[in-house]
Amino acid sequence: MANLAAKRPMQILATGTSRINPSHPSSGFTLVEILVVLVIIGIMIGGAVLSVQTASSDSTLDKERNRMVAVMDYLRDQANLQNREYGIRCFEGGYEFLVYDARNDLWLRLEDDTLTKARQLPAGIDMTLVIEGRQIVLPPAKIKDDERRPQILLFSSGELNLFELTLQREGGRSVSFKPGSASENIEVTDVAAVRA
Numbered sequence: 001m002a003n004l005a006a007k008r009p010m011q012i013l014a015t016g017t018s019r020i021n022p023s024h025p026s027s028g029f030t031l032v033e034i035l036v037v038l039v040i041i042g043i044m045i046g047g048a049v050l051s052v053q054t055a056s057s058d059s060t061l062d063k064e065r066n067r068m069v070a071v072m073d074y075l076r077d078q079a080n081l082q083n084r085e086y087g088i089r090c091f092e093g094g095y096e097f098l099v100y101d102a103r104n105d106l107w108l109r110l111e112d113d114t115l116t117k118a119r120q121l122p123a124g125i126d127m128t129l130v131i132e133g134r135q136i137v138l139p140p141a142k143i144k145d146d147e148r149r150p151q152i153l154l155f156s157s158g159e160l161n162l163f164e165l166t167l168q169r170e171g172g173r174s175v176s177f178k179p180g181s182a183s184e185n186i187e188v189t190d191v192a193a194v195r196a
Contacts, residue, residue, distance in 0.1 A: 060124075065188065
């Protein structure tokens with residue numbers, strides 16, 4: 001009898017392959033099942049990449065940050081070279097750069113080149129300003145010339161007054177500027193959006 005089981009003819013499947021042990025069907029995944037799993041993984045990775053990019057990149061805010069740092073550094077160099085006092089006046093929806101005219105005891109706008117012209121913030125970006133630990137209510141953009149005063153001072157000695165200026169995307173990330181520990185450099189802190 002043992003020989004009878006051994007002499008049993010091998011079964012051939014419809015695919016043309018033989019099944020050696022008919023009691024154990026072949027195991028594995030079909031091509032369709034593998035493709036379905038790959039598509040699901042691709043969708044999950046795509047969603048994760050898009051959510052990370054949306055949360056961490058904001059080219060408009062980055063441009064504004066880079067512009068402000070560049071102009072601040074430029075004006076600090078000019079203050080040192082020319083022995084003049086410069087400042088930044090923040091107002092509702094924007095900011096402007098000023099220079100002190102000692103002869104007339106006035107702060108004048110710097111509008112002679114495109115780098116230092118008054119700037120309106122792009123839509124969706126808000127500004128907050130803290131001077132010496134107190135939040136400042138930003139004044140309107142248009143005021144009389146003799147009332148124009150900067151909140152942020154860039155002294156000819158290279159020092160800065162104590163301030164913290166924050167640009168924030170509505171419901172998104174924010175960028176803060178403040179004097180460094182030695183008050184000789186400007187620290188820039190980039191904070192990603194906090195999700196509730």
